[in-house]
Amino acid sequence: MGTMGLALRWEARISSVPREREKRVDPSEDLTGRPSQTVAPAAVTAATSEDAELAARCRAGDLAGYEHLYARHGVRMKNVARNLLGNAIDAEDAVQETFLKVQRSIASFRGQSSFVTWTYRILINTCYDARRSRMRKKEVANDESEDSPRPEPRAPGAHPSLRMALERALASLTKHQRDVFLLYEVEGFHHAEIAGMLDITETASKNTLFQAKRNLRQVLEPPRGDSAAGAR
Amino acid sequence: MNIRCEDREKIFENGTPAEWVALEAHSANCAVCAEELRTWKSLSTAAQELRDYSDTPSLWPRIERALVEQAAARKHRAERWGWLSFGLGFSLGWQTAAAATLVLILTVSAGWIYLHRPTQVVQGEQSLLKRPALAEVERAQAAYEQAIDKLAAQAKPELEKPTTSLQANYREKLLVLDSAINDLRAQAGMNPSNAHVRQQLLAMYQEKQQTLEDILEEKR
Numbered sequence: 001m002g003t004m005g006l007a008l009r010w011e012a013r014i015s016s017v018p019r020e021r022e023k024r025v026d027p028s029e030d031l032t033g034r035p036s037q038t039v040a041p042a043a044v045t046a047a048t049s050e051d052a053e054l055a056a057r058c059r060a061g062d063l064a065g066y067e068h069l070y071a072r073h074g075v076r077m078k079n080v081a082r083n084l085l086g087n088a089i090d091a092e093d094a095v096q097e098t099f100l101k102v103q104r105s106i107a108s109f110r111g112q113s114s115f116v117t118w119t120y121r122i123l124i125n126t127c128y129d130a131r132r133s134r135m136r137k138k139e140v141a142n143d144e145s146e147d148s149p150r151p152e153p154r155a156p157g158a159h160p161s162l163r164m165a166l167e168r169a170l171a172s173l174t175k176h177q178r179d180v181f182l183l184y185e186v187e188g189f190h191h192a193e194i195a196g197m198l199d200i201t202e203t204a205s206k207n208t209l210f211q212a213k214r215n216l217r218q219v220l221e222p223p224r225g226d227s228a229a230g231a232r
Numbered sequence: 233m234n235i236r237c238e239d240r241e242k243i244f245e246n247g248t249p250a251e252w253v254a255l256e257a258h259s260a261n262c263a264v265c266a267e268e269l270r271t272w273k274s275l276s277t278a279a280q281e282l283r284d285y286s287d288t289p290s291l292w293p294r295i296e297r298a299l300v301e302q303a304a305a306r307k308h309r310a311e312r313w314g315w316l317s318f319g320l321g322f323s324l325g326w327q328t329a330a331a332a333t334l335v336l337i338l339t340v341s342a343g344w345i346y347l348h349r350p351t352q353v354v355q356g357e358q359s360l361l362k363r364p365a366l367a368e369v370e371r372a373q374a375a376y377e378q379a380i381d382k383l384a385a386q387a388k389p390e391l392e393k394p395t396t397s398l399q400a401n402y403r404e405k406l407l408v409l410d411s412a413i414n415d416l417r418a419q420a421g422m423n424p425s426n427a428h429v430r431q432q433l434l435a436m437y438q439e440k441q442q443t444l445e446d447i448l449e450e451k452r
Contacts (some may be wrong), residue, residue: 075287227290
């Protein structure tokens, strides 16, 4: 098996920004130095009750409820939107539009999923709409420059060449594969949460992630040539 | 748990924590699986490069302002249309029942109005002859034409060779009347139910009848 198509080892290039996975059980985390945590029943109950309380506050029109939602999820929402839309300006617009949509349609929220999952679903749909709208504008303007996301400053410690390589590789995935990969691997959501956000089953989410990673591996991996043959 | 190289992809896709531990143990003695595992995990690690949780201080104030504006606009709209939204205080079931009742009342009312609507004859229809009346008129007209033709046959010698100026005038008048009768018959042929045309045609026939009678009277 050859190495990945980038000169440095993955571990040498990863960001110094700590990953804040709180509850997800991911066996691979054990091997990258992060502790694998199980979800305690009490923690689940507390999270559910906090979610319901947050929904109730927003439904009552309490602006502090929205502020709390932003404080807890704002930067993550912006990151999801930026990875789906490719730039920070559109991402911020999408986050703002999401909050406005939540305010407009909170009365129709029936608690079938968690309030936060419901909010992320709105965010993702808003991003899809923005992407479609951008595509239409691009067709009209025939502006080829918008094909690839504009490079922009990232978090301290981020490795630009690795990020760009990964973004290029992600562009080769289907929309669904890219979304699941971003939500699971980048944002750290559980498959159950992703299923709620993308309106798919949990099994479909797992399967899509597997397909996405397999495709990414193929794209990032250099073609197996003489070196591999020589090793045999 | 005993793991083989063939199980690797299945574990990548949907492995349990115990299976992952077993794969780890297997990888310690299998170079291919160790490399595959490392590569697989590297993707998860690399994905962190796409994570940027830096805050934009101006974003929340912007969102807050937009939320306040939207709430104010909605409140204003609700006040303006408050009389329409009085039912929102009721549960969805009651609102549905009220809507169904309203639809039922409207349907019954519309049905009643339809069934009890006055049977008016349109003004324009009065000038049109119904099918039986039309047949009767045509029969009478045909008989009238035959009778006039008989009169015309009796007056024919005087009309072909008029001996007086009066007879010559009668002849001219009959030619004009025949021309008018032919025109009216053509119109009646195109629009048989038009009673007005039929009345004009009858007047022309009467005039022709009178003229022929005058010619025959003069002859005697």
